[in-house]
Amino acid sequence: DSSSGSSGFFSKRTFPGRVPAGIGRKSLRIVVTGGAGFVGSHLVDKLISRGDEVIVIDNFFTGRKENLVHLFRNPRFELIRHDVVEPILLEVDQIYHLACPASPVHYKYNPTNVMGTLNMLGLAKRVGARFLLTSTSEVYGDPLEHPQKETYWGNVNPIGERSCYDEGKRTAETLTMDYHRGADVEVRIARIFNTYGPRMCLDDGRVVSNFVAQVIRKQPMTVYGDGKQTRSFQYVSDLVDGLVALMEGEHVGPFNLGNPGEFTMLELAEVVKETIDSSATIEFKPNTADDPHKRKPDISKAKELLNWEPRISLREGLPLMVNDFRNRILNGDEGKGL
Ligand code: NAD
Numbered sequence: 001d002s003s004s005g006s007s008g009f010f011s012k013r014t015f016p017g018r019v020p021a022g023i024g025r026k027s028l029r030i031v032v033t034g035g036a037g038f039v040g041s042h043l044v045d046k047l048i049s050r051g052d053e054v055i056v057i058d059n060f061f062t063g064r065k066e067n068l069v070h071l072f073r074n075p076r077f078e079l080i081r082h083d084v085v086e087p088i089l090l091e092v093d094q095i096y097h098l099a100c101p102a103s104p105v106h107y108k109y110n111p112t113n114v115m116g117t118l119n120m121l122g123l124a125k126r127v128g129a130r131f132l133l134t135s136t137s138e139v140y141g142d143p144l145e146h147p148q149k150e151t152y153w154g155n156v157n158p159i160g161e162r163s164c165y166d167e168g169k170r171t172a173e174t175l176t177m178d179y180h181r182g183a184d185v186e187v188r189i190a191r192i193f194n195t196y197g198p199r200m201c202l203d204d205g206r207v208v209s210n211f212v213a214q215v216i217r218k219q220p221m222t223v224y225g226d227g228k229q230t231r232s233f234q235y236v237s238d239l240v241d242g243l244v245a246l247m248e249g250e251h252v253g254p255f256n257l258g259n260p261g262e263f264t265m266l267e268l269a270e271v272v273k274e275t276i277d278s279s280a281t282i283e284f285k286p287n288t289a290d291d292p293h294k295r296k297p298d299i300s301k302a303k304e305l306l307n308w309e310p311r312i313s314l315r316e317g318l319p320l321m322v323n324d325f326r327n328r329i330l331n332g333d334e335g336k337g338l
Pocket residue numbers: 033034035036037038039040057058059060061062063064082083084085097098099100101102103112116134135136137191192193194195196201
């Protein structure tokens with residue numbers, strides 16, 4: 001198997017002690033980087049429940065041990081505190097690469113998207129693992145095409161405040177395709193649109209978590225700008241199903257994974273109000289620089305090639321995160337890492 005660049009002591013690809021995943025399928029050993037985070041921890045739950053072995057690599061930058069604590073006694077689960085910016089040696093079949101400072105408050109000045117992605121691609125190359133990158137709709141920037149198809153190249157400011165994230169993910173996509181073409185690494189690319197659900201960071205400034213937490217705390221919802229900008233919000237279990245379908249499927253992508261239901265921020269505030277507290281109010285605040293005016297995925301490619309589409313609407317999904325938020329706010333857990 002030297003075709004994928006394996007050599008030397010660490011090139012061994014048989015994993016002693018493997019447990020069966022059930023009738024008809026050998027269990028896989030899967031790395032999830034960023035697995036202590038919001039999306040990652042839900043993905044880990046799904047992989048563990050179907051019988052696979054999961055190794056989470058996380059530096060707890062925004063992730064939390066609480067998101068995984070229910071798995072600590074499971075022999076098929078392992079958690080490594082590690083920064084993916086540094087190399088690591090593991091023997092695995094698949095790599096879901098989610099590690100990333102993923103919100104405006106956290107992502108500035110961090111080289112994770114470039115160095116972390118490079119290391120995980122190097123790992124995939126060495127052991128012949130399949131690698132999935134969680135890219136983002138932000139690669140489309142402030143889009144001049146609406147809704148956005150995967151063929152759109154985007155409208156991104158290379159030197160703006162958001163560039164570290166947008167351009168970091170664009171570079172990550174480039175690296176992923178280079179390893180695919182140049183080193184035969186099996187890769188998959190997902191472009192994820194705004195996603196919400198239980199275990200979201202309480203304090204990372206994203207709009208759904210801000211509105212829900214504000215209403216629970218009896219504070220006004222902070223609408224930035226005129227509130228007429230749009231986003232499309234996907235419930236986390238739909239995303240996790242899409243990521244697994246992509247990893248298991250035959251297509252490299254990129255694939256948009258998002259819910260095409262499009263809402264203005266004012267409409268979102270209205271849904272949060274109806275869901276949690278009819279006496280909730282809003283206040284207007286100045287918007288952030290380079291804020292995209294609208295965003296909505298065209299998901300025809302994922303529907304056709306992955307047989308995937310989201311099932312949970314915003315009105316169905318929002319109530320599913322309220323209890324988790326309420327409990328964490330009541331317990332004074334503001335979502336910081338341990
Ligand atoms: P999150 O912040 O909850 O999770 C990211 C995880 O990565 C955290 O657990 C964090 O501690 C970890 N991490 C960050 N830097 C690291 C490093 N250098 N080494 C090891 N671990 C590191 O965010 P999320 O919403 O779960 O996002 C997961 C992935 O999905 C990210 O790649 C993000 O860019 C992508 N994505 C998410 C959304 C969304 O709406 N949630 C939208 C588009 C793309």
